[in-house]
Amino acid sequence: DGGITQSPKYLFRKEGQNVTLSCEQNLNHDAMYWYRQDPGQGLRLIYYSQIVNDFQKGDIAEGYSVSREKKESFPLTVTSAQKNPTAFYLCASSTRVYEQFFGPGTRLTVL
Amino acid sequence: AQSVTQLDSQVPVFEEAPVELRCNYSSSVSVYLFWYVQYPNQGLQLLLKYLSGSTLVKGINGFEAEFNKSQTSFHLRKPSVHISDTAEYFCAVRFGGGADGLTFGKGTHLIIQP
Numbered sequence: 001d002g003g004i005t006q007s008p009k010y011l012f013r014k015e016g017q018n019v020t021l022s023c024e025q026n027l028n029h030d031a032m033y034w035y036r037q038d039p040g041q042g043l044r045l046i047y048y049s050q051i052v053n054d055f056q057k058g059d060i061a062e063g064y065s066v067s068r069e070k071k072e073s074f075p076l077t078v079t080s081a082q083k084n085p086t087a088f089y090l091c092a093s094s095t096r097v098y099e100q101f102f103g104p105g106t107r108l109t110v111l
Numbered sequence: 112a113q114s115v116t117q118l119d120s121q122v123p124v125f126e127e128a129p130v131e132l133r134c135n136y137s138s139s140v141s142v143y144l145f146w147y148v149q150y151p152n153q154g155l156q157l158l159l160k161y162l163s164g165s166t167l168v169k170g171i172n173g174f175e176a177e178f179n180k181s182q183t184s185f186h187l188r189k190p191s192v193h194i195s196d197t198a199e200y201f202c203a204v205r206f207g208g209g210a211d212g213l214t215f216g217k218g219t220h221l222i223i224q225p
Contacts, residue, residue: 045212102154
């Protein structure tokens with residue numbers, strides 16, 4: 001089945017730690033995205049990548065980093081510089097202007 | 112700045128009644144419009160989209176939406192809701208023709224009352 005997988009589903013982080021969220025897609029989409037969702041805030045764009053080995057900052061990139069070494073994979077690292085990382089993180093992919101397909105999400109909690 | 116506004120954070124509706132969820136955007140550039148639904152602790156599922164052509168678009172689960180360029184709106188409607196429609200609904204807009212991320216509204220929680 002084609003789709004987007006995110007792992008883990010739940011993630012706990014101690015203060016000062018970096019953590020990496022995985023996102024994989026087998027839809028053969030060129031573009032991939034990371035969003036952060038907070039209650040009552042909608043989704044906010046963290047980073048996006050339109051092609052392998054290239055990515056751009058979104059609206060709230062501070063404290064996050066990404067890589068795009070393979071077309072299928074777009075991992076997100078939440079660094080210790082992100083002061084309020086507790087949130088629901090959603091990965092998506094798309095073909096240019098068409099709709100984005102979303103993964104099931106990772107819920108990150110800071111202990 | 113380009114923005115998407117969902118005027119209602121919550122909409123309570125009785126089962127089998129009609130519902131309209133409102134979405135407005137602020138931009139003069141070309142737009143591509145989407146409605147997504149999210150069930151608790153899940154990702155987003157596409158309900159419908161407007162890319163071009165007919166301004167009335169039909170989606171899954173009996174939902175439809177109408178693009179009104181003069182009013183910069185894309186309201187979502189369903190003539191008769193079911194308890195299973197209880198969820199969070201997001202309006203999203205892609206401004207211009209690139210592959211940048213979508214701009215989302217803050218969501219509307221649709222609450223179906225029996």
